[in-house]
Amino acid sequence: MSSDARINNEPGFILHTYPFKETSVVAEAFTRSHGRVALIARGARRPASMLRGLMQPFTPLLLSWFGKSELKTLHAAEWQGGLLAPQGRALMCGFYLNELLLRLLARGDAHERLYDRYVDTLGQLAGECGTADYERATYFEQILRRFEKNLLAEIGYGATFDLEAESRAPIDPAARYVFQPERGALRSLAGINTGEQPGCPVSGQTLIDLAADRFEHPATLLEAKALMRTLINHTLGAKPLYTRQLLRELTDLTP
Numbered sequence: 001m002s003s004d005a006r007i008n009n010e011p012g013f014i015l016h017t018y019p020f021k022e023t024s025v026v027a028e029a030f031t032r033s034h035g036r037v038a039l040i041a042r043g044a045r046r047p048a049s050m051l052r053g054l055m056q057p058f059t060p061l062l063l064s065w066f067g068k069s070e071l072k073t074l075h076a077a078e079w080q081g082g083l084l085a086p087q088g089r090a091l092m093c094g095f096y097l098n099e100l101l102l103r104l105l106a107r108g109d110a111h112e113r114l115y116d117r118y119v120d121t122l123g124q125l126a127g128e129c130g131t132a133d134y135e136r137a138t139y140f141e142q143i144l145r146r147f148e149k150n151l152l153a154e155i156g157y158g159a160t161f162d163l164e165a166e167s168r169a170p171i172d173p174a175a176r177y178v179f180q181p182e183r184g185a186l187r188s189l190a191g192i193n194t195g196e197q198p199g200c201p202v203s204g205q206t207l208i209d210l211a212a213d214r215f216e217h218p219a220t221l222l223e224a225k226a227l228m229r230t231l232i233n234h235t236l237g238a239k240p241l242y243t244r245q246l247l248r249e250l251t252d253l254t255p
Contacts (some may be wrong), residue, residue: 002227003108005066006064006065006066006075007034007063007064007065007066008076008077009063009064010031010032010033010061010062010063010064010065010114010159011031011032011033011060011061011062011080011250012029012030012031012032012037012061012062012063012117013029013030013057013058013059013060013061014027014028014054014055014059014061015028015036015045015057015098015101015102016028016057016099016102017041017055018099019045020040021044021140022045022073022202023040023043023044023045023046023049023221024040024041024043024045025040025041025043025044025045026038026039026040026041026071027044027055027060027074028095028102028123029063030101030105030115030118030250032064032097032110032112032115032116033110033111033112034108034110034194035105035106035107035108036101036105036106036107036109036112037065037106037107037108038070038071038072038101038107039063039073039074040071040072040073040074040177041055041074041095042073042074043078051074051077052140054077054078054079055077055090055201057094057095057098057112058083058085058086058091058094058122059079059080059085059103060079060080060082060119061077061078061079061080061200062076062078062080063076063077063119064076064077064197064220068234069110070107070108073155081192082217083122083123083126084123084127085126086122086126086150087126087245088147089136089137089140090125090140092127092138092222092243093125093143093144094122095116095146095243096144096208096241096243096244097121097122097147097187099241099242100147100148100232100241101118101151102152103236103239103241104151104152104235104236105155106219108186111154113154114151114154117147118147120133121143121146121147125140125143132158134236140216141215141221141225142215142221145215145221145224145228146159146213146215146223147208148228148231148232149210149213149228152231152232157186157231157235159179159231160185160211161185161207161208161210161211162186162207163178163184163185163187164177164184164185164186165183165184165185165186165189168188171185171190171204171207171208171211172204173189173203173204173205173208174204174205175187175203176202176203177202177203177204177207178190178199178200178201179199179200179201179202179207179227179230180198180199180200180201180237181199181230181231181234185202185207185212186199188201199222199230199232200222200227200230202226202227203219203223205219205220205222206219206220206224206227207215209224210224210227
């Protein structure tokens with residue numbers, strides 16, 4: 001398919017928009033078959049524009065565009081329906097997911113499994129869960145940890161959690177480890193200066209739980225948060241995530 005082919009009715013979500021010229025916006029979209037795409041929505045800032053109300057995050061859309069350059073022209077968008085938008089704390093979690101996708105996905109690379117997981121994750125964020133603050137926070141953190149883990153695996157930065165880095169022996173649930181992004185799980189050396197063994201301290205049981213997608217134990221959830229933050233920061237580089245800082249300031253939930 002040529003780069004200037006017209007794409008019609010592609011399922012997608014708007015991740016972020018910013019103004020373009022006087023009345024238009026550039027919409028960064030995540031689509032199922034074409035990955036992350038930058039689209040000019042001409043006239044979308046005009047009050048009477050049919051696109052104005054559609055260029056919003058967490059709205060399932062059918063997007064149509066054309067263009068030869070990396071910046072495509074959006075010529076139609078239609079609300080697809082079938083998904084409730086997250087609210088409150090779940091909304092902030094959704095913005096965190098969007099920022100991860102913006103920062104970690106290259107334009108034009110299709111990630112259909114990740115797209116399906118994104119849709120499923122938005123549905124979980126918007127769905128019913130425990131009403132107590134602790135139960136709600138725990139529920140959201142489990143969702144975020146699973147998405148982070150699968151996102152890194154999808155883009156080629158997946159980590160091996162169930163085997164020791166050097167010996168490739170199975171992780172000992174009773175042992176302590178230091179997880180290094182470039183190497184994996186190394187046995188923690190008791191009494192060593194931490195500067196000589198850099199990485200994220202983690203228990204063997206947490207690593208086993210991570211490998212199995214189990215986040216029921218509070219200790220696992222706490223250590224998994226620190227470990228996934230270490231891996232994501234290593235992948236992103238020096239620039240911090242804005243939504244992570246905002247969540248830290250506004251709520252007790254910090255991805």
